[in-house]
Amino acid sequence: MIRTEELTRTFNGTVAVDSLSLEVSEGEVFGFIGPNGAGKTTTVRILCCLIGPTSGRAFIGENECGREPDSMNIRQMVGLLPESPGLYERLSAYRNLDFYGQLYGVKDGERAERIKELLTTLKIWKRKDEAISTFSKGMRQKIAIARALVHKPRLLFLDEPTAGLDPEAARTVRRFILNLKKEGGTIFLNTHNLHEAERLCDRIGVLNTRLIAVGSPEELARRYWGRTTALRVKMLTPRIAEAVKSLDFVGNVQEQDGELLISLDDPDERNPAIAKAVMENGGEIQSISEFKRGLEEVYLKLIGGST
Template identity: 35%
Template structure:
């Protein structure tokens, strides 16, 4: 197996009676990536994460972590000690303080003094809960509880982190705080695999994306490659008049693939295959034609649009 890969699977399959939750999945994740798993409920994301975290035994197939074969038995103890897994339903102990909760898990991982206390302070700072270290867990907000769960997951300094729907049910501020923590862990060199339905969150910090459908991995690529291959660039143009002249100019530009006049105002949505330089040339031609522009901006389809497009292709 390739040693510069943090994770590699071959033919990974999990079957529950007649149902295949994960089917013949080949996956490669390089060290230091933030790999986002997206897909509808029942796609197999949670089952895949549970197998990678050694919580679930595969029916068939192989898993390699840092080039070493992984199994649920007592082999590879050093590798398993460097895995962190945060499921979407991990219970908290409301009658403990934040400090005691983290200290409990630090002891489970055999962290000894003085390193244990040092690590507790480090983790509290990472998950932004230093000011709550003596508070009962029952008094924390949902966002704080989720950050505390993440703190428990990283207390033993894992190299690989598996997060299952970590921002589900959080408000926008709590999601933003969680995103910032993930970015910091990534900058510190951690490899992270995260599943989510909140596609805008993944788009913000993931380096690679895997799209699952009915147990299959239908796409796996870097964010940049996905955009280059599947995202359609558009230019939105608004004008105060001379719409016919605008359409003539669009027809004459080689990078204009098609256009759509949007209802209700003098705005045109242009499917544009050119570069930023080509867009600048188009803008210059419109100004030269004395078209009274009030808006001209270039956008690309986001991750959600790509996902919906791929889902439609699979369904058809």
């Protein structure tokens, strides 16, 4: 659905996106995470044909970004939720959506039905005739999402969809995105919220001008942390910890909240040997399981922070 080849964009000599090569399949929810200024919004703008690349190429389906009439086809295919809702404050919620529906060429009857469907789903139908200026931030964000969906786009770009929302509004928006995911929509999500990315995305790209890593949250954790076994022992003594560390296949060992976190290449194969060493040194095992690293730890490691 999305393909970029060595995509680069500079602004007055400053590189915003550097040689980005990426593929996103149809029906996939792909998340972009990275610090401010990493090039996430610039990438979305190039893919939505709002700005052109300095070099490299980008494709949405068979259409190439920045080339006419492909750009027009792409704009018809995609829906965009930018960082700011950017709604017409003086117009009603319905009029806002109706205007965009008309621009996207949605037929009159179909448009009315679609707007009703979206506003009903987002629980705003009763306030459809009220001016946007009377709406809360969360409601505005919902209207902006509805606007991006009014023409049933094949590909949806969401740039920080829950930024600045209160927890309840953020949860509503996330649920809505999850529903879209279930319906098989292709979604490209820019976010700073790593838990959100972990929960919503099939694959994640870590971007810091250059694409540092791509993969599912689990793959990234494994790739950059290896696999980790969490071992809980009834009376954890230094002797037991030393015995585990002395095993030649064991990598890093951390003690955390009474547990030993043991980095291994192949826990399924090595866990019995660890259990044996613990018991030989007088330890009584309470539990042994795989410890899953969060995306936050992966992100901080990749971006250069400390864990």
